[in-house]
Amino acid sequence: MRDLTYEIPNLYAAEPIPDAARAAIDALLSSGDLFRYSAPKDAPVSLLEEDFADLIGARYALAVSSCSAALFLSLKALDLPKNARVLIPAFTFAAVPSAVVHADCVPVLVEVDNSYRINLTDFKAKISSVDAILISHMRGHTSDMDAILNLAEEHGLPVVEDAAHSLGTTWNGQNIGTLGRIGCFSFQSYKMINAGEGGIMITDDPDLFARAVIMSGAYEHTWKKHAKIGEIGAKWQNKLPLYNMRMQNLSATVIRPQLPELARRVRDGRRNHDFVAKNLTASGHFHVPAPLDGELRAPDSIQFTLLDFTDAQTHRFLEAATANGVPASVFGLSKDNARAFWNWQFLEETPELPLTRAMLMRACDVRLPARLQISDLEFVATALIAAASAAKA
Numbered sequence: 157m158r159d160l161t162y163e164i165p166n167l168y169a170a171e172p173i174p175d176a177a178r179a180a181i182d183a184l185l186s187s188g189d190l191f192r193y194s195a196p197k198d199a200p201v202s203l204l205e206e207d208f209a210d211l212i213g214a215r216y217a218l219a220v221s222s223c224s225a226a227l228f229l230s231l232k233a234l235d236l237p238k239n240a241r242v243l244i245p246a247f248t249f250a251a252v253p254s255a256v257v258h259a260d261c262v263p264v265l266v267e268v269d270n271s272y273r274i275n276l277t278d279f280k281a282k283i284s285s286v287d288a289i290l291i292s293h294m295r296g297h298t299s300d301m302d303a304i305l306n307l308a309e310e311h312g313l314p315v316v317e318d319a320a321h322s323l324g325t326t327w328n329g330q331n332i333g334t335l336g337r338i339g340c341f342s343f344q345s346y347k348m349i350n351a352g353e354g355g356i357m358i359t360d361d362p363d364l365f366a367r368a369v370i371m372s373g374a375y376e377h378t379w380k381k382h383a384k385i386g387e388i389g390a391k392w393q394n395k396l397p398l399y400n401m402r403m404q405n406l407s408a409t410v411i412r413p414q415l416p417e418l419a420r421r422v423r424d425g426r427r428n429h430d431f432v433a434k435n436l437t438a439s440g441h442f443h444v445p446a447p448l449d450g451e452l453r454a455p456d457s458i459q460f461t462l463l464d465f466t467d468a469q470t471h472r473f474l475e476a477a478t479a480n481g482v483p484a485s486v487f488g489l490s491k492d493n494a495r496a497f498w499n500w501q502f503l504e505e506t507p508e509l510p511l512t513r514a515m516l517m518r519a520c521d522v523r524l525p526a527r528l529q530i531s532d533l534e535f536v537a538t539a540l541i542a543a544a545s546a547a548k549a
């Protein structure tokens with residue numbers, strides 16, 4: 157048998173951190189100044205917040221320990237009452253309902269259909285029963301944000317965007333994360349910018365920003381080190397709990413030199429996705445849902461639906477794809493998958509969501525990091541198509 161191992165692309169390996177980070181990290185280590193609020197000004201975390209706000213087009217940015225922390229602080233900053241009902245899509249990562257629970261709120265799951273996007277009929281049916289809306293742009297798939305924002309406004313509901321995995325995606329030319337009252341992003345290793353862990357929230361609302369700054373752990377007068385906060389910080393002084401979810405300077409020093417890389421990663425990620433999508437679609441075995449008008453994604457993975465596969469064929473496909481060197485998973489079939497809502501057993505009840513369940517049982521997920529070359533993409537597409545043919549033979 158031909159030895160294929162030499163050409164199998166590693167879909168999990170990270171991209172190196174840019175060399176530009178090294179000198180800055182060295183200087184930081186020499187100073188020992190790792191805490192964001194030690195320096196009187198220009199701490200790496202503060203500089204990251206300025207850079208990120210400029211890059212994304214927001215007035216304020218607050219860097220924190222994770223996107224989950226950013227989501228939690230967003231809900232707290234909105235001052236929702238205890239047990240407030242927060243609408244979230246049923247197709248998301250377990251960290252999202254977890255952040256809602258952490259914020260003493262109750263997640264209300266809305267159906268996601270076979271386009272991987274929020275089902276607007278179910279959204280309209282549930283919107284009257286909630287106090288806030290948290291839109292998770294899962295893997296960058298953007299639901300109809302015009303419709304969602306209009307309905308939210310009609311009902312006077314705040315919208316938080318979970319853009320953890322959507323940095324670089326745009327909706328009608330505007331950055332995802334800047335559409336709602338608050339947007340949250342992740343710097344965990346599998347996202348577009350990799351610091352191992354980390355997150356950031358953005359908003360144009362000075363009051364929400366000041367509340368989030370204090371609750372993130374700006375004790376005493378450290379909030380004054382957020383240059384744009386003004387005197388509004390004083391209004392919330394001593395009034396709010398300090399949850400200590402700050403980012404440290406080392407993380408910011410790893411992130412900042414990656415910001416100029418973003419445009420390239422977005423461009424290459426899109427090229428990779430579209431190349432594989434075209435080949436998979438042409439095979440007739442798979443459906444790759446088209447983007448909505450107005451949506452331009454920044455993918456670092458591909459999702460596609462298996463067409464006319466029985467359960468047994470689906471399992472055979474996954475085994476064959478993995479044997480061919482491409483680890484693929486179907487969200488609803490891999491054991492304990494954190495993106496399958498029935499595994500969120502920490503919720504008080506698991507709702508019946510037939511559309512989302514049907515989608516999850518046939519939607520497949522394959523990583524396609526930006527650094528892959530065309531030959532890698534050919535390998536991935538060929539391996540998946542061969543696995544489908546074998547599974548159906």
Ligand SMILES: *Cc1c(COP(=O)(O)O)cnc(C)c1O
Pocket residue numbers: 221222223224225248249251252292293294295318320321341342343344354355
């Ligand atoms: C990764 C991810 C999160 C969680 O981000 P962390 O920074 O790891 O807390 C939340 N939502 C989505 C859609 C994600 O992909």
